Amino acid sequence: xxxxxxxxxxxxxxxxxxxxxxxxxxxxxxxxxxxxxxxxxxxxxxxxxxxxxxxxxxxxxxxxxxxxxxxxxxxxxxxxxxxxxxxxxxxxxxxxxxxxxxxxxxxxxxxxxxxxxxxxxxxxxxxxxxxxxxxxxxxxxxxxxxxxxxxxxxxxxxxxxxxxxxxxxxxxxxxxxxxxxxxxxxxxxxxxxxxxxxxxxxxxxxxxxxxxxxxxxxxxxxxxxxxxxxx
Amino acid sequence: xxxxxxxxxxxxxxxxxxxxxxxxxxxxxxxxxxxxxxxxxxxxxxxxxxxxxxxxxxxxxxxxxxxxxxxxxxxxxxxxxxxxxxxxxxxxxxxxxxxxxxxxxxxxxxxxxxxxxxxxxxxxxxxxxxxxxxxxxxxxxxxxxxxxxxxxxxxxxxxxxxxxxxxxxxxxxxxxxxxxxxxxxxxxxxxxxxxxxxxxxxxxxxxxxxxxxxxxxxxxxxxxxxxxxxxxxxxxxxxxxxxxxxxxxxxxxxxxxxxxxxxxxxxxxxxxxxxxxxxxxxxxxxxxxxxxxxxxxxxxxxxxxxxxxxxxxxxxxxxxxxxxxxxxxxxxxxxxxxxxxxxxxxxxxxxxxxxxxxxxxxxxxxxxxxxxxxxxxxxxxxxxxxxxxxxxxxxxxxxxxxxxxxxxxxxxxxxxxxxxxxxxxxxxxxxxxxxxxxxxxxxxxxxxxxxxxx
Numbered sequence: 001x002x003x004x005x006x007x008x009x010x011x012x013x014x015x016x017x018x019x020x021x022x023x024x025x026x027x028x029x030x031x032x033x034x035x036x037x038x039x040x041x042x043x044x045x046x047x048x049x050x051x052x053x054x055x056x057x058x059x060x061x062x063x064x065x066x067x068x069x070x071x072x073x074x075x076x077x078x079x080x081x082x083x084x085x086x087x088x089x090x091x092x093x094x095x096x097x098x099x100x101x102x103x104x105x106x107x108x109x110x111x112x113x114x115x116x117x118x119x120x121x122x123x124x125x126x127x128x129x130x131x132x133x134x135x136x137x138x139x140x141x142x143x144x145x146x147x148x149x150x151x152x153x154x155x156x157x158x159x160x161x162x163x164x165x166x167x168x169x170x171x172x173x174x175x176x177x178x179x180x181x182x183x184x185x186x187x188x189x190x191x192x193x194x195x196x197x198x199x200x201x202x203x204x205x206x207x208x209x210x211x212x213x214x215x216x217x218x219x220x221x222x223x224x225x226x227x228x229x230x231x
Numbered sequence: 232x233x234x235x236x237x238x239x240x241x242x243x244x245x246x247x248x249x250x251x252x253x254x255x256x257x258x259x260x261x262x263x264x265x266x267x268x269x270x271x272x273x274x275x276x277x278x279x280x281x282x283x284x285x286x287x288x289x290x291x292x293x294x295x296x297x298x299x300x301x302x303x304x305x306x307x308x309x310x311x312x313x314x315x316x317x318x319x320x321x322x323x324x325x326x327x328x329x330x331x332x333x334x335x336x337x338x339x340x341x342x343x344x345x346x347x348x349x350x351x352x353x354x355x356x357x358x359x360x361x362x363x364x365x366x367x368x369x370x371x372x373x374x375x376x377x378x379x380x381x382x383x384x385x386x387x388x389x390x391x392x393x394x395x396x397x398x399x400x401x402x403x404x405x406x407x408x409x410x411x412x413x414x415x416x417x418x419x420x421x422x423x424x425x426x427x428x429x430x431x432x433x434x435x436x437x438x439x440x441x442x443x444x445x446x447x448x449x450x451x452x453x454x455x456x457x458x459x460x461x462x463x464x465x466x467x468x469x470x471x472x473x474x475x476x477x478x479x480x481x482x483x484x485x486x487x488x489x490x491x492x493x494x495x496x497x498x499x500x501x502x503x504x505x506x507x508x509x510x511x512x513x514x515x516x517x518x519x520x521x522x523x524x525x526x527x528x529x530x531x532x533x534x535x536x537x538x539x540x541x542x543x544x545x546x547x548x549x550x551x552x553x554x555x556x557x558x559x560x561x562x563x564x565x566x567x568x569x570x571x572x573x574x575x576x577x578x579x580x581x582x583x584x585x586x587x588x589x590x591x592x593x594x595x596x597x598x599x600x601x602x603x604x605x606x607x608x609x610x611x612x613x614x615x616x617x618x619x620x621x622x623x624x625x626x627x628x629x630x631x632x633x634x635x636x637x638x639x640x641x642x643x644x645x646x647x648x649x650x651x652x653x654x655x656x657x658x659x660x661x662x663x664x665x666x667x668x669x670x671x672x673x674x675x676x677x678x679x680x681x682x683x684x685x
Contacts (some may be wrong), residue, residue: 198543222543
């Protein structure tokens with residue numbers, strides 16, 4: 001599959017899950033390195049320089065978020081955070097600390113592999129350099145500031161366009177409410193009160209989605225943020 | 232020294248002075264003829280002096296009587312206050328009211344502001360209440376701790392910490408210190424002994440009442456614990472039963488696949504694997520429900536409340552329903568206006584999914600399920616309506632109770648699901664109810680407060 005195998009560091013303290021992940025990822029052509037604690041992971045990151053890290057937040061010796069924080073001070077290696085369900089706060093914290101994506105336990109094999117591929121792909125292309133982004137019938141032209149669906153241009157307000165552009169620049173990545181608000185309304189906006197973002201999103205969906213109850217282009221990660229659909 | 236001696240035996244000296252004056256003046260009259268005028272004058276002066284002393288003595292006696300009457304009056308007033316307090320303490324509905332009553336009566340007796348403190352159990356203390364309310368006291372410290380610890384009077388006018396502004400009185404019941412009351416007298420006044428006595432007897436009454444409340448509370452706590460224990464074992468029985476059913480299926484399927492000599496066809500194998508997957512999915516939902524129970528079932532529910540647009544919540548429910556029950560038709564009705572409601576989104580979605588789950592399983596109909604949202608003035612109302620067979624009388628009665636009596640029930644998990652829904656909605660300060668729709672089918676209604684600042 002891959003000529004030069006991409007290496008994945010799996011940081012997970014459960015032996016059984018580690019075994020399953022190792023089997024699964026090796027079968028898909030990745031070189032898998034395992035670490036069962038944060039301290040082991042730290043030395044492996046510096047010695048092996050993995051291409052991607054799969055980080056479980058519940059580690060025995062250190063808070064996973066802290067490990068991510070330390071890592072982001074010097075490295076941009078893509079990180080996918082693995083967390084238990086129902087822990088939006090952890091997810092939001094991980095994304096705000098620079099995680100590239102998260103996946104909730106338990107997950108299926110195809111889901112995990114798809115996420116890994118998407119993160120790898122996003123990191124290999126230089127963000128923001130492309131002029132257009134298209135998914136399904138949705139097209140955004142970053143140069144001309146135009147959004148169209150099925151070739152029909154959509155009239156968006158200035159703020160609405162900037163929200164769509166921000167999300168479309170990083171397709172597949174979940175952008176947290178506070179990230180979007182900071183980028184659109186500036187660092188002094190009240191990120192706790194995200195009503196203004198929610199209202200704008202409601203209006204955007206009415207304009208671009210055929211059924212806003214089942215959005216196809218801008219997806220909701222409830223309690224966390226929004227994500228642009230990928231091809 | 233001399234005056235005190237005279238003051239002590241006022242009546243005796245009055246008599247001595249009066250009679251000796253009387254005798255001397257009588258003698259003077261008798262001896263008028265036989266004595267020189269110089270002697271007579273001396274005797275007259277003597278008797279006058281004695282009369283004057285006896286009048287002074289009489290005045291002192293009179294003053295004493297007045298004082299006594301005043302003391303009596305004050306005592307009567309005090310008795311009245313104390314009995315008034317005792318009476319109202321009996322009627323107090325809670326400890327808080329009891330504190331207020333005590334401080335108020337102290338204020339009316341000694342006319343100085345006060346506050347009540349209790350030990351916080353870790354070497355410090357907390358201020359519970361003051362009267363007049365919102366009263367700012369000097370930063371009080373050691374005198375209160377000492378009073379709480381030793382059960383003696385401390386602070387101003389006492390032996391310990393007399394430089395402090397507060398005078399602290401312990402509130403005791405059977406030698407146990409329950410609280411301390413700090414009195415803030417004016418800068419120059421020190422309470423008179425009789426007033427101190429009043430305060431002390433007021434606090435004695437308060438102590439008794441406080442102890443009574445504490446005992447009642449303890450008793451109630453014990454009863455609640457017993458109830459909780461009962462619920463817990465009920466709950467565990469339900470869960471073990473509910474967990475065992477899918478596990479039996481999974482283990483059975485696995486063992487069938489492991490045995491090579493069964494000669495299963497490829498499609499049979501595939502069926503077994505997908506059965507395992509379905510049962511495992513069910514177990515996962517069950518575990519998620521259990522996790523939520525631990526979050527909302529605790530004394531202080533851990534909710535992650537934030538304002539959520541109704542349309543996003545409904546979209547999430549719709550998507551989940553489509554993946555979980557591809558053949559089920561869920562119709563969504565919502566107000567046109569953009570609407571946000573404070574909630575823990577994951578938990579509310581879980582509640583709605585549990586209700587849809589129930590409708591799919593128990594309605595016995597493949598007609599559409601309706602999920603509607605209505606914007607009331609202060610609340611938002613969700614209702615889930617199916618067109619199935621409805622709820623039986625028996626089910627209606629115990630709808631939201633975790634029931635262990637359903638062993639043998641073919642479709643597992645309903646008991647926990649609905650009781651969890653109730654806990655989640657209650658933790659949101661909302662309401663949930665279930666009934667039969669007059670047009671047929673079951674209908675569950677949830678309301679959530681809009682302006683809630685949980």
